[in-house]
Amino acid sequence: MPAPTLSDIRAAYARIQPHIHRTPVLTSQALDALCGAHIYFKCESLQKTGAFKMRGATNAVLLLSAEQAERGVATHSSGNHGAALALAARRRGVRAWVVMPENAPPIKRDAVAGYGATIRECAPTLAAREAALEEVVAETGAEFIPPYDDGRIIAGQGTAALELMQEVGELDAVVAPLGGGGLLAGTAIAVTSLMEETAVVGAEPQGADDAYRSLKAGRIIPMEDPRTIADGLRSSLGQHTFPILQERVSAVVTVPESTIITAMRRLWERMKIVVEPSAAVALGALMEAPERFAGKRVGVILSGGNVDLDHLPWLE
Amino acid sequence: MPAPTLSDIRAAYARIQPHIHRTPVLTSQALDALCGAHIYFKCESLQKTGAFKMRGATNAVLLLSAEQAERGVATHSSGNHGAALALAARRRGVRAWVVMPENAPPIKRDAVAGYGATIRECAPTLAAREAALEEVVAETGAEFIPPYDDGRIIAGQGTAALELMQEVGELDAVVAPLGGGGLLAGTAIAVTSLMEETAVVGAEPQGADDAYRSLKAGRIIPMEDPRTIADGLRSSLGQHTFPILQERVSAVVTVPESTIITAMRRLWERMKIVVEPSAAVALGALMEAPERFAGKRVGVILSGGNVDLDHLPWLE
Numbered sequence: 264m265p266a267p268t269l270s271d272i273r274a275a276y277a278r279i280q281p282h283i284h285r286t287p288v289l290t291s292q293a294l295d296a297l298c299g300a301h302i303y304f305k306c307e308s309l310q311k312t313g314a315f316k317m318r319g320a321t322n323a324v325l326l327l328s329a330e331q332a333e334r335g336v337a338t339h340s341s342g343n344h345g346a347a348l349a350l351a352a353r354r355r356g357v358r359a360w361v362v363m364p365e366n367a368p369p370i371k372r373d374a375v376a377g378y379g380a381t382i383r384e385c386a387p388t389l390a391a392r393e394a395a396l397e398e399v400v401a402e403t404g405a406e407f408i409p410p411y412d413d414g415r416i417i418a419g420q421g422t423a424a425l426e427l428m429q430e431v432g433e434l435d436a437v438v439a440p441l442g443g444g445g446l447l448a449g450t451a452i453a454v455t456s457l458m459e460e461t462a463v464v465g466a467e468p469q470g471a472d473d474a475y476r477s478l479k480a481g482r483i484i485p486m487e488d489p490r491t492i493a494d495g496l497r498s499s500l501g502q503h504t505f506p507i508l509q510e511r512v513s514a515v516v517t518v519p520e521s522t523i524i525t526a527m528r529r530l531w532e533r534m535k536i537v538v539e540p541s542a543a544v545a546l547g548a549l550m551e552a553p554e555r556f557a558g559k560r561v562g563v564i565l566s567g568g569n570v571d572l573d574h575l576p577w578l579e
Numbered sequence: 580m581p582a583p584t585l586s587d588i589r590a591a592y593a594r595i596q597p598h599i600h601r602t603p604v605l606t607s608q609a610l611d612a613l614c615g616a617h618i619y620f621k622c623e624s625l626q627k628t629g630a631f632k633m634r635g636a637t638n639a640v641l642l643l644s645a646e647q648a649e650r651g652v653a654t655h656s657s658g659n660h661g662a663a664l665a666l667a668a669r670r671r672g673v674r675a676w677v678v679m680p681e682n683a684p685p686i687k688r689d690a691v692a693g694y695g696a697t698i699r700e701c702a703p704t705l706a707a708r709e710a711a712l713e714e715v716v717a718e719t720g721a722e723f724i725p726p727y728d729d730g731r732i733i734a735g736q737g738t739a740a741l742e743l744m745q746e747v748g749e750l751d752a753v754v755a756p757l758g759g760g761g762l763l764a765g766t767a768i769a770v771t772s773l774m775e776e777t778a779v780v781g782a783e784p785q786g787a788d789d790a791y792r793s794l795k796a797g798r799i800i801p802m803e804d805p806r807t808i809a810d811g812l813r814s815s816l817g818q819h820t821f822p823i824l825q826e827r828v829s830a831v832v833t834v835p836e837s838t839i840i841t842a843m844r845r846l847w848e849r850m851k852i853v854v855e856p857s858a859a860v861a862l863g864a865l866m867e868a869p870e871r872f873a874g875k876r877v878g879v880i881l882s883g884g885n886v887d888l889d890h891l892p893w894l895e
Contacts (some may be wrong), residue, residue, distance in 0.1 A: 575891075
């Protein structure tokens with residue numbers, strides 16, 4: 264399957280627009296001063312289900328044939344993709360199965376169940392997760408909708424950058440969090456197609472820096488033992504996302520845990536928004552590499568806001 | 580001084596627009612389902628300085644004559660008005676003095692000082708506060724800008740409702756938090772002038788229900804011993820705000836502390852925004868009086884987002 268193009272992203276946007284929020288772009292003089300740049304925050308934390316994942320999942324669900332829709336969709340996810348797929352499926356009246364590790368936080372299970380998906384529990388290993396998914400697909404004939412390594416998903420995620428550029432115009436750089444690479448790949452296609460000169464930068468936790476290392480090595484180096492609070496960014500790159508990043512991403516900035524937590528707190532405190540650690544990594548990249556962004560117009564995609572309010576990192 | 584009119588609010592809007600954020604209006608299916616209504620949240624928590632207070636303070640500062648501006652402005656405030664006046668003054672290059680009780684939380688002091696105002700400390704009593712303010716005014720000739728009981732302030736606060744109506748059109752009701760009455764008075768003038776049939780409802784903590792009692796009694800009953808976490812709503816009504824509320828407000832709903840905290844948590848959790856307890860009181864009113872809003876289109880003004888992130892009420 265060839266990589267999605269700008270026109271795939273535009274088509275995805277037309278398709279999903281009635282089903283998603285057009286999220287606001289916020290600015291903060293305090294954070295501009297902190298980073299020495301002019302920052303435009305695209306708040307996907309304010310997206311339905313609290314994350315940009317709703318964009319890709321909705322695009323994939325709306326692209327199902329009538330026959331596929333009849334059989335339903337399935338995925339494995341301990342996080343935002345599961346909730347997004349559940350809601351996107353419910354909006355089209357399609358059944359959804361989500362394989363979740365038995366130790367997934369209750370708040371994540373409740374979200375998926377609340378959107379009407381059937382949860383299938385599995386042991387908390389990649390092998391158990393894949394086995395459970397295969398089982399569900401074999402039993403139900405459901406279509407597997409991967410969390411990121413899929414053209415339909417990548418095209419959907421790219422629509423956030425499209426909205427951002429529509430709203431603020433020319434940018435010198437766009438920064439997005441980097442885990443499996445779905446958001447960054449979609450962002451990079453949208454941005455570099457429309458603004459050739461704009462740098463697209465990935466923001467990755469230092470404790471899960473497989474993408475940084477993979478891009479350096481020229482081959483996918485899987486993430487084996489991720490150690491980061493940014494639970495949305497622990498995955499490895501995929502066969503679809505990796506080549507897109509190779510072609511279109513200018514740089515990856517890795518961000519230490521302490522900076523992730525500081526960035527998260529600054530976003531809550533100064534911008535009055537609830538963002539999850541994975542989203543804060545993007546601001547963390549500006550704090551870690553200020554020379555790269557000094558005086559520039561920078562778009563930052565705040566990917567999500569799903570946090571356990573009983574356990575805040577600065578209070579632990 | 581006669582009460583401000585719709586044209587005062589429109590003039591205030593034209594005046595302050597370049598200096599404020601046009602805050603987003605957010606919606607949430609989860610909170611609609613919780614309350615049984617269609618709710619449009621006007622997020623003044625995302626306003627500059629984290630509160631609607633920036634609107635009134637900016638209006639008052641921009642209305643100063645050149646001569647007044649030369650002398651500066653002064654106020655007493657332990658909260659959002661002080662920070663807003665400090666920033667509004669700085670933007671016009673005007674000096675500002677803010678009288679604050681010596682026990683004011685460091686975060687509030689830092690905000691006021693950070694915007695360049697001079698802080699004058701006083702004992703934490705109303706008498707000490709008024710004496711300190713008189714002293715500052717006598718020494719400096721600064722213009723006193725009251726926190727709410729002032730036509731310039733009321734007109735400025737009304738501009739939030741103006742933006743809300745521009746964005747969402749007809750509403751059956753608009754709910755705003757009720758402390759000293761500046762926000763609610765401005766909101767009521769804007770809303771009832773433009774939409775005669777729309778109910779304007781005040782949301783007041785049960786532990787500081789002086790406005791509820793005052794409107795019932797037909798005279799201002801001062802708040803003597805407010806007991807509420809909603810620190811922005813502990814003040815008594817003023818000579819200017821009271822008659823406007825008498826004329827234009829349909830009802831006051833009083834909200835118990837437990838509902839305020841639940842509402843606050845729901846807003847953080849489901850809408851991914853940081854709001855302070857005083858803002859949550861407005862959603863709390865819908866939770867307390869669902870019959871009043873059932874199936875209706877309701878605008879809710881979320882007044883502010885200034886919270887000490889080290890002390891969250893559900894973790895205390």
